[in-house]
Structure formats: C-alpha cells, structure tokens
Amino acid sequence: MNDEIRRRLREAAEAHEPNRARILARVERGAADPIVRHRTPSIARSWPRAAIVGLIAAATLATGGLAVAVAAIGGAPSPPASSPTPAVPSPTVPSPSVTSAPTPSARSTTTGPAPTTSSGSARPTPPVGSRAEDGPLWSEGSLDVHSTIYWAQNNLTLKTTKPLTSLTVELRIAQTGDVRSTGNWQTLPSDDFTVTVQESGGALLYRWVLKPGRTVPAGQHEFAGQYNHATGVRKVKRDSYRVHAQASGVSVAVWGGFGPTR
Known part of the structure; x- marks a missing residue:
C-alpha cells in the first residue's frame, strides 16, 4: 500500500x-x-x-x-474535542443575620451633697436650759430640711394665743467657719419690723424688732436666717434663739436652741 x-x-x-x-x-x-x-x-x-x-x-x-x-x-486520528459541561452554581442559602442586643453601657452617676431630710412629725429636742413656752407664747427652733454641706437655714416657729404689742426676735448662728449671711425672711409683713444682721460675740446675729405702734396677731409665725458655711456637715448645737414680747401688758420670753435635722 x-x-x-x-x-x-x-x-x-x-x-x-x-x-x-x-x-x-x-x-x-x-x-x-x-x-x-x-x-x-x-x-x-x-x-x-x-x-x-x-x-x-x-x-x-x-x-x-x-x-x-x-x-x-x-497513526490514530485525534478525538473530537468534548464540549465543556457548564458548571451549575449551587444556590446560596442566605444565613439569617443575628443581631446581638447592645450591652448596655454602665451608667455614670455624679454624687453630690444631698440635703438631709427629717421626719415631718418629729420635733427637735430643746437643748438643756431652754424655755420653749411662756404664757401665751410657744417656740421651736430647727434646721431647715433643704440645708446642704455648703449652705443652711435656721428656722424659728413662734406661736401666740394673744396679740403681741412688742416683739424682739434674735437668732444666733455660731461662727463655726466661713459663716456668712445670705438672707433672712419672716412670714409677718416686712414693713412692721426693723431687721439687722451683724457679727457679735463669735456669732452671726439676726434681729427683728417690731416697730412702735405695730401689733403681731395671734397665730403661728415663722422667722429664718440663711447663711453659707465651710464645706461639711455643720453642727448646730451652739446656735440659739431668744424672744421677748408683751401681751396684754405682760412681758413674756422664750429661748432655746436648734435641733438637728432628722
């Protein structure tokens, strides 16, 4: 061949x-x-x-x-080229997304001086040697519940069952460190009183004097002295008050101290 x-x-x-x-x-x-x-x-x-x-x-x-x-x-003929089989992509199943709950962050708190509270029904114990009542007059001294480690207010509650034709009220705030007056007030009309504030004998002295011809009606009345003081819990055991008055031509007097806030 x-x-x-x-x-x-x-x-x-x-x-x-x-x-x-x-x-x-x-x-x-x-x-x-x-x-x-x-x-x-x-x-x-x-x-x-x-x-x-x-x-x-x-x-x-x-x-x-x-x-x-x-x-x-x-020699053998070359085999025909085989057609490539197209790859079928496998379906992708989306995995469910899991959202973790946010961890709550720690809450930051700022602590500051909080005013001490007292029971509304409790009354401060009068200091030794005080006289809270005399005739128609009754009195009670206390530290205001809104007092803080920077500022305080001493309150005097005065009750009378008869009108007063003369009245002198004194609040003595012992100088325990940086005690400075920030104000004062009373529930009776301010025009009826002469009010003075001064340093006297190692204390801050608030004085109210009823003007001549004025009268204090029977009832309950309030007097307050406000002041700043050195930072910290201030002791009130050296603070005191004194009241002189006349009712129906008779002189009466009460005095005492300021009980701590309860």
Whole structure:
C-alpha cells in the first residue's frame, strides 16, 4: 500500500465523525411517524425495529474498525474535542443575620451633697436650759430640711394665743467657719419690723424688732436666717434663739436652741 492510499484513508477517517445518537433518533422517529413510514422503502417497513438497530450498530462498528485500521497504518486520528459541561452554581442559602442586643453601657452617676431630710412629725429636742413656752407664747427652733454641706437655714416657729404689742426676735448662728449671711425672711409683713444682721460675740446675729405702734396677731409665725458655711456637715448645737414680747401688758420670753435635722 503506497503512501497516497494511506494518506487518503487517514483523511477520510479523520473527517468522519459518526453520531450514533442522531442516527438512533432518526430511526426512532421513522418508526413512530406514519408519514416517514410511508416514504421508507418496503424493505425497511418489513424489518423489525431490532433489526434496524442491529444494522446501525454494525455500521458503527465498521466505522470504528476503519479508524483502527488507519491507526495501525499511520497513526490514530485525534478525538473530537468534548464540549465543556457548564458548571451549575449551587444556590446560596442566605444565613439569617443575628443581631446581638447592645450591652448596655454602665451608667455614670455624679454624687453630690444631698440635703438631709427629717421626719415631718418629729420635733427637735430643746437643748438643756431652754424655755420653749411662756404664757401665751410657744417656740421651736430647727434646721431647715433643704440645708446642704455648703449652705443652711435656721428656722424659728413662734406661736401666740394673744396679740403681741412688742416683739424682739434674735437668732444666733455660731461662727463655726466661713459663716456668712445670705438672707433672712419672716412670714409677718416686712414693713412692721426693723431687721439687722451683724457679727457679735463669735456669732452671726439676726434681729427683728417690731416697730412702735405695730401689733403681731395671734397665730403661728415663722422667722429664718440663711447663711453659707465651710464645706461639711455643720453642727448646730451652739446656735440659739431668744424672744421677748408683751401681751396684754405682760412681758413674756422664750429661748432655746436648734435641733438637728432628722
């Protein structure tokens, strides 16, 4: 066998690409379609389907034998390139997002001086040597509940069952350190009194004097002295008050101290 024949056989083998699946599909359609069966030669109609499939297989084997022969002569034809199968991406299932609860941050608090509170029903105990009542007059000294470690107020409650034709009220605030007056007040009309504040004998002295011709009516009345002091809890055991008055031509007097806040 010369080179020319071998070359032509190799080219024929390389050019031939049998498609067995396509041939089988055509045979199946021809067996099922009445129109195709009408155009098919009578010999094809008379043969059973199994025989036709056998012929196709024989043809395929013959073609394969031809390829083997060519390979034995001068090399095998290169197989057709297979089509790459497209990769199907797997569906991504989104994972549920979990939001953690925010950790509450520590609350920062600023502590400051808080005023000491007292029981509304409790009364301060009068100091030793005091006289809280005399005739129609009754008195009580106390530290105001709104006092702080910087500022304080001493209160005097005065009750009388008879009108007073004269009245002098004194509050003595001991100088315990940086005691300075910040004001004063009374529940009676301010025009009825002459009010003075001064340093006297190591104390801050508040004085109210009823003006001549004025009268204090029967009832309950309040007098207060306000002041700053050195930082800290101030002791009131050295503070005191004194009251002189006249009722129905009779002189009366009360005095005492200021009880601590309870």
